[in-house]
Amino acid sequence: xxxxxxxxxxxxxxxxxxxxxxxxxxxxxxxxxxxxxxxxxxxxxxxxxxxxxxxxxxxxxxxxxxxxxxxxxxxxxxxxxxxxxxxxxxxxxxxxxxxxxxxxxxxxxxxxxxxxxxxxxxxxxxxxxxxxxxxxxxxxxxxxxxxxxxxxxxxxxxxxxxxxxxxxxxxxxxxxxxxxxxxxxxxxxxxxxxxxxxxxxxxxxxxxxxxxxxxxxxxxxxxxxxxxxxxxxxxxxxxxxxxxxxxxxxxxxxxxxxxxxxxxxxxxxxxxxxxxxxxxxxxxxxxxxxxxxxxxxxxxxxxxxxxxxxxxxxxxxxxxxxxxxxxxxxxxxxxxxxxxxxxxxxxxxxx
Numbered sequence: 001x002x003x004x005x006x007x008x009x010x011x012x013x014x015x016x017x018x019x020x021x022x023x024x025x026x027x028x029x030x031x032x033x034x035x036x037x038x039x040x041x042x043x044x045x046x047x048x049x050x051x052x053x054x055x056x057x058x059x060x061x062x063x064x065x066x067x068x069x070x071x072x073x074x075x076x077x078x079x080x081x082x083x084x085x086x087x088x089x090x091x092x093x094x095x096x097x098x099x100x101x102x103x104x105x106x107x108x109x110x111x112x113x114x115x116x117x118x119x120x121x122x123x124x125x126x127x128x129x130x131x132x133x134x135x136x137x138x139x140x141x142x143x144x145x146x147x148x149x150x151x152x153x154x155x156x157x158x159x160x161x162x163x164x165x166x167x168x169x170x171x172x173x174x175x176x177x178x179x180x181x182x183x184x185x186x187x188x189x190x191x192x193x194x195x196x197x198x199x200x201x202x203x204x205x206x207x208x209x210x211x212x213x214x215x216x217x218x219x220x221x222x223x224x225x226x227x228x229x230x231x232x233x234x235x236x237x238x239x240x241x242x243x244x245x246x247x248x249x250x251x252x253x254x255x256x257x258x259x260x261x262x263x264x265x266x267x268x269x270x271x272x273x274x275x276x277x278x279x280x281x282x283x284x285x286x287x288x289x290x291x292x293x294x295x296x297x298x299x300x301x302x303x304x305x306x307x308x309x310x311x312x313x314x315x316x317x318x319x320x321x322x323x324x325x326x327x328x329x330x331x332x333x334x335x336x337x338x339x340x341x342x343x344x345x346x347x348x349x350x351x
Contacts, residue, residue, distance in 0.1 A: 002286050003314045005277055009035035009306035009348075010293035012272070014135070014174050014195050014246030016040045016108075016265065017060060017072075018329075024063045025327025026251045029269040031070035033345050035306030038073045038135070038246070041100055042109040046077035050090030057095070069308070069350065073097040073301075075135065079112050080119040084126035091132045097301060098133040098172070099123070103158070105141045107220040108250070108264055117162055124162070128169040133301065135172045138181065139221055148205070151221055152180040159184070163192070172300070175200065175248045177221045179231040185242060186235075193300045195246025196236050196292075198275050199266045202337040204229045215257045216333045219250065220264040236292055237285035244297035247272050253330030268335040271321050274343040275335075277312045281343075311347035318344050 015030060015037040017023050030037055039060065041047035047056050053074040060072045076087060076099045090096045101120075102113030114120055127134060139150040140157060163171060173185055176194040185194035199219060204226040208217040217223065235243050249272065250265030257263055268275075273293070280289040298305050321341070324333045 002281055005286060005289065005312045005343075007290045007310050007312070008294040009308040009310055010245065010273065011035060011297050011306065012037040012247050012249070012269075013172070013244060013297045013301070014038055014040065014197070014248045015269070016042070016248070016250040018251060019043050019056070019059065021328030022251060022253070022332075023059065025325065025329060026267070026269060026332065027060065027063050028065050029325065030249070031064055031068045032348070033273050033310055034070065035308065036071045036073055036303075038075060038097060041075045041077035042102065042107075044109055046079075046109065046112050047075070048077050048079055048082065048112075050076070050086050050093070050095050052076075053090060053095050075100045077102065077112065078114055078120055078123065078134075080114060080116065082120065082123050084123045087123060087132065088126050088130045091130055096132075097303075098135045099127060100135045100137070102137050103139060103141050103154075106137050106139045110137070117158065121165070124166045124169055128166050131170060131302075133170045133172055135174050138173050138176075147222055148224060151176075151178045155180060155184050163188070174246055175221060176232065177224050178228045182231050182235045182243075186240060190242075193242040193244070193297075195244060195248075195297075196232055197246065197248045197266075198268045198272045199223070199248075199335055199337070200229065201232050201236055201279060202229075202275065207337070215262040216266065216335065218257075218262060218264055219248070219266045233279070233283065237280060237283045237288055239288045239291055241291075241296050242300060243292070244300070245272075245276070245293045246297075251327075251332045253327070254324065254333055255330060257333065266335050267332050270325065270334050271336075271341070273310065273312060273345055274321075274341050275337070277343040278341045307351040309349040310345060311349065312343050313346045314342045315344055315346070318342055
């Protein structure tokens with residue numbers, strides 16, 4: 001029986017930190033366990049220029065706990081007014097690591113996103129030439145398309161035509177939720193990768209809806225059928241080199257979640273690594289966890305692995321995870337898929 005795991009310091013290749021009091025409240029939860037994270041740009045107003053990204057990075061660094069070695073990797077929010085030259089300059093100067101495509105209206109703070117792909121074609125071509133990854137929220141927003149089908153339809157209508165029209169563009173299909181998404185990444189060649197979240201690996205739509213609505217299981221893309229969840233798990237533990245962790249940890253204060261029209265987002269940062277350890281252990285794949293959390297993403301993003309290590313153990317009497325954390329923006333409930341998780345992060349080994 002495995003009771004101790006030592007991993008290279010992990011990366012989170014999809015993270016929401018928000019801003020202001022919420023940023024200050026949730027950032028320590030990620031910075032404690034992870035070496036780096038790719039920070040999403042969907043603030044209000046969004047992070048649309050290199051100057052915006054620099055200013056946001058400064059706010060994140062100022063909010064870090066003393067002595068933290070955590071590195072925020074910044075992204076730009078793609079709009080139909082985005083300047084290709086600004087994107088390329090920001091990447092060459094080390095300000096950004098990627099650009100994020102939100103279909104307008106697809107998720108939280110996405111109203112400024114892209115409505116017509118052809119209008120951002122010059123930006124995509126410049127990114128392909130410069131090797132800048134495009135991170136994609138893969139859902140159509142057509143109201144006639146069932147919400148559970150929006151990812152699969154997006155692949156056919158938007159993503160595949162986009163990639164065919166822009167050879168060489170490096171794409172990350174973020175928070176994959178369907179068997180079709182997994183198949184597309186696996187079969188798509190070296191220029192496409194996919195991230196998988198902790199919550200989509202552990203819950204299905206039944207968990208969200210059966211026996212009463214659970215607002216803290218609501219996210220976008222929405223959790224799918226158990227069969228899709230099982231396909232995600234099989235992909236995560238398979239060791240495929242272009243599938244890796246992106247938690248999409250997305251905090252909202254509880255009153256905004258527990259309302260007549262609750263916000264989409266699940267806050268997993270405090271429990272991500274222990275829950276993944278338990279999942280991989282349950283499937284006899286502990287030897288592949290480090291690749292999923294610490295290696296494959298760095299390889300795709302062309303950065304060196306983090307220095308240092310994180311140690312997870314099974315204490316004899318593990319303390320329960322916090323039900324919520326308090327922030328200056330209000331309490332935020334921590335993801336709890338149910339059942340006991342014996343794993344805990346017990347040590348960070350810096351180098």
